[in-house]
């Protein structure tokens with residue numbers, strides 16, 4: 001028997017794909033698999049729905065949060081280094097076919113997580129900016145109870161005046177941390193870099209501090225641009241042991257009025273599925 005209050009929520013990021021059955025802020029059941037590095041979204045989604053085929057009949061509405069941008073139900077990349085997908089993949093139509101549901105809503109992953117934290121997590125119903133420091137850097141902005149859509153919050157794609165420097169996330173996030181570690185520990189993942197730092201490896205601590213300094217500068221600039229009551233930080237890097245403290249230290253001594261108030265994401269990796277589930281229910 002279908003539970004009308006149960007939503008199938010998918011969160012597809014550059015590193016992992018998470019499927020969850022969600023009721024309000026409660027995650028009832030989950031399934032997680034790595035985001036394949038090859039193939040295309042059609043194959044990835046087919047594999048994901050095959051894996052959760054036992055959930056059929058337990059949901060009506062489907063919410064899909066993805067890294068990248070959604071326009072008219074179609075999914076496109078903004079930074080192929082974060083996830084290399086074709087332009088304007090027909091995401092909503094594909095999920096409708098695979099799920100058998102006609103109530104499918106898609107949004108950017110970080111915007112969905114921002115909404116989840118605003119409604120049920122560390123947002124406390126105040127104006128907030130959410131940052132996920134993960135494969136890339138994603139963001140979401142909630143102002144006066146409304147979530148900004150479209151490109152809103154795509155802080156990872158900010159550029160400096162140095163045209164050759166590329167985009168911000170290519171100097172901060174998980175992909176960058178792993179690339180910086182290569183000369184010290186071949187093939188090390190960002191998670192392994194944090195482990196090496198915790199084990200006293202100075203090279204690893206230096207990489208993490210360099211990332212944290214960039215994130216701190218981003219938070220200072222967000223405070224000046226949007227003056228959110230709080231900046232909620234999530235993502236595999238953002239929630240890694242010691243990272244948020246490193247960002248706070250890197251803020252340095254700012255006048256209190258200019259100091260961003262940083263909070264760890266309360267919903268951790270569930271923020272995206274909880275947020276997209278609520279957004280999808282509001283649309284259906």
Ligand code: BMX
Pocket residue numbers: 012013014015066067068069076077078079080082083084108109110132133134135136137138139154156157169
């Ligand atoms: C990139 C961009 C954003 C995304 C952010 C975090 C792509 C594919 N993604 O800036 O849309 O929110 O990365 O992505 O262009 P994640 O996979 O780290 O959650």
